[in-house]
Amino acid sequence: MAPLFLLPFLLLQISPYVQAQTNISLGSSLTPQGPNSSWLSPSGEFAFGFLPMEGNSSAYLLAVWFHKISNQTVAWYAKTTGDGPAEPVQVSSGSRLQLTSSGVLMLLDPTGTQVWNPKVIGAAYANMLDTGNFVLDAADGSTKWGTFNNPADTILPTQILTPGMTLRSRIIATDYSDGRFLLNMRNNLVALYPIAVPSGYGYNTYWSKEGSIKNLVFDATGRIYVAMNSTQINMTSVVTSSMADYYHRATLDPDGAFRQYVYPKKASKQSSQAWSVVGMVPDNICQATTTIGSGTCGFNSYCMLDDTNNQTTCMCPAQYSFIDEDRKYKGCKPDFLPQSCDLDEGAAVLKFQLTSMDNVDWPFADYEQQTPVTKNDCQNLCLTDCFCSVAVFHDSDKTCWKKKMPLSNGMMGDFVQRTVFIKVPKDNSSHSELPDSSKWKKDKKCGRVDFLVEGDDEAILNLKNVERFVEVALWCLQEDPTIRPTMLKVTQMLDGAAPIPTPPDPASFVSTH
Structure with a gap:
């Protein structure tokens, strides 16, 4: 009989929600909240179940994740399998995942409606393996379904991608919706290419390997390679980080790069406990270009790779800003009114200027090329062209590209x-900022009319005429037709032959129309 002081430890070992399970029997179930929210692998390194969504504590993602690391990185997540675009399977706290007595795994929402099912029947048991693969097995031990055969955006050591399998990036790191990039395994081809959201239309590839390709392999040593009939081609650099000391994963990230990461299992002075990039395809995702689509970053932005962590940063040019700071893939917008084609060349030079940047380019947006020209010629060609937003100059061959x-x-x-x-307004230009609606309302209330003709030099010189036109217009817009002037009276007031009385306050008209 065990000593009494060992009894608490023995009880802990047999606790059903602390002990990692091997075979998950029929009739087992999980709920998002409480002790039975996930099933662990024997080592406790991986978990399958409900993971709280970042930024939304009332929503839970059905997923596999690294259980022993602080940020619980997701390695797989369930997606809907309907006719429309695939969506991540997210549910609320009253939902239930159950492995039925007939061997069917199904997820039910709080109303009892089935929201996800891997479409496999007759499983004898389930298993969360130490490889990170969650499986449904038959009675003979063969696998009927597994997360390794239905990947999301990540692969793990011992996982193999065969023809017909894909990896789809997330839209952003915290949103598991289908993103803008795809890794596709086909017969004799493995390729990375951008995807149109939401239709899923594929653009041209930005990285590929062709030939007698059989599989893409992430082997047990941490090596990722493309297996061909007679050879193997490394997809990422050879990794020296051991499996015993590091967790490994490879993910198609939201920026389109396929990165291999390692994470130390134990903290040390030499390494912090964080994911580090040890290989990536392509070597610099910022250089990946496509003839259709925005590229790695959104339209009107540019991509910069940080060599210290192999992560990208998307930037906006001067006097541009992100449409959505949280979703930078949506691109940048100008914070000013564009150059009007009604301006002559002299006025354009007075109102706009060019700011310069080195080592930046936006390929494929050219609409005109000039060569040979000087740098000054290139600037003037863009400045006086109302269609030109950016000019790019290559000094070695004296070439200038105008871009729209x-x-x-x-x-x-x-x-x-x-x-x-980059063409931007001069600081003293009235085009320097987009009109502000609150300022417009204030000017209108104070009786100012000069704001109506900002940027029109001729109208500004004849501001008295502008005021006369506005006053006459206000008389013509009166709701009471009996006080509106006749056409003869309108003509006389516009010509200055008749005085213009102060018009009544048109506030009632403005408020009802």
């Missing part, structure tokens, strides 16, 4: 031997 909106495939780096000139 939207700009795509933006990139920055030493590999870009270009100077760009």
